[in-house]
Amino acid sequence: MTDPQTPDDAQPQDQQRRILTPGSDLNPRREFLRSAALFTVTAGALGGGLELLTRRPGAGSAEAQSADPFARPARPLGPYDTKEAVTPYGQATTYNNFYELGLDKADPARLAASLKPRPWTVRLDGEVRKPQTVDIDTLQSWFPLENRIYRMRCVEGWSMVMPWLGFPLAALIRRMEPTSKAKYVQFTALLDPKQLPGQRQAVLKWPYVEGLRLDEALHPLAFMAVGLHGRVLPGQNGAPLRLAVPWKYGFKGIKSIVRITLTSTQPQTTWALAAPSEYGFYANVNPAVPHPRWSQATERRIGELGRRKTLPFNGYADQVASLYKGMDLRKYF
Template sequence: MPGMPPEFPETPDLPDTETPETTNPVPPRREFLKNAALFTGTVALLGGGLEVLTRRPGALAEGEPGELLAQARRPLGPYDTSEAVTPYAQATTYNNFYEFGTGKDDPARLAGSLRTRPWTVIIDGEVKKPVKVDIDTLQSWFPLEDRIYRMRCVEGWSMVMPWLGFPLAALLRRVEPNSHAKYVKFTALDDPKQFPGQRSSVLDWPYVEGLRLDEALHPLTFMAVGLQGRVLPNQNGAPLRLVVPWKYGFKSIKSVVRITLTREQPKTTWALAAPDEYGFYANVNPAVPHPRWSQATERRIGELRRRPTLPFNGYAEQVAHLYKGMDLRRFF
């Protein structure tokens, strides 16, 4: 693959005897959540183009997904994968969201407890123009784009997700990082009344993630407000989530309420909980196994056989240069 660093060996072809993910049960600490689908329908690939829905102004009312979007068609863009999209019903019922709990059926029972309006986001820290803004005003600042990205979980499963949102770089440039800004810290909502999983000590709350500033400014890094042309469902991180497609899914923090630019590398939730298992970078690397899951292969949701895991989740050509000279085995 062009741009592949030497730390990533070529992945061999797999025999037909590869077993599905279900033969390797997930321990409770990283057990993915089974979610409830809020809405119906899917996005269809039509003749090399994607049937997508585009935003109508002033229409992000909670529970009114049809008011957010109207049908349009466009060709695949430079950041899109042409792989088959994961069906909407599976994409909204098979994910991790520990704020709702660690059980697979917790989001199906509890996602309705989250109220995404009103919702305020703070962007502050090492910036010239800090701001506190309502979510609807925030997304009105940018034309909404759709991106079809691969998503890879450290547990060994993957999806293809059509997100709707805007590049994080557009937001960061608006607030003008100063010369001291080196990292971006993201903080999720901390409210046990809305997130029953936060009543447990499975993690230290609130959930925190972070990126280097150059990672955050990369054109692939995305803030999503929608999924498959609809309002982002609660169980998928409503109303605002980070999407970093070349990193394992736990980096893509959900239900964001604060974005802070910092001088120092932020302490992130999973790196604090299990530093030997979850590093700050979390780049998809088939050559570096997790202590409990090999990363050499993955199972795409909806498929039976496993497939080789791609370095940087298939985005090596776009992002490998960000890590030139780094030991990618050490900096997991």
């Protein structure tokens, strides 16, 4: 199952322009593009991919993680940020569900060099007035990049706290100019077995597809991530563009997106097709509704020994519960 898996001007401009590096006063886009350029040159020369650019000696050790300067936010918290301790970079990038890069948690980091995030285009189409295909760097240039610190709860019963860098999905949808027929947003991931060796096995119906109701997609929490821990988004975490919807189980956070389509009908999503009794379209975090094979009442936070109680909507109920007023959340799981 894929990773374990958000108003446009909600953050003050000074917060929008800060990156997560302690003491930094850099513009996020300038630093991001500088890192992306460095990745393109270095990865091509060394053949080692983004992992080589971000890994520090001993990054996986407990000592390195505790000393990791990215482990805590070095900026004022924004209106959508959790106050919980951030999962260290070394853990957030080496314990991943990304079946396109393998079934084991360690496979995505090990195989991510095969995924080439440049050149990359994204098709924007469907029930919109401005269908187009746009280069990923052009798409990013349309919006000020923001930092968001979100809880992430995997349907498997584990969780992390992720410091994403990106832009609100609502800003992109408004730019696409939806027609009156648009009711849902469908996301499609890259289909390329050469870059994504896991697609050589028919463990799921490829390409990976996810979807949201339009009002969910327009919610301020719905977020398009292009970076993690203030750095370019690693391949194993869904480079160069992924979805983050923190009140839903992590498999909704589709990675390596190549197409965003507004539709009049509910999309047929990958996991709902694979196991409809286990993985519904909505996938809202709900501790009161167990998975058919395990309880969802508690979770294991990566880096912690014990388990903690899972919160309704992953702790975002105050912000998003109104989206589902009148719905039976056991039936529409």
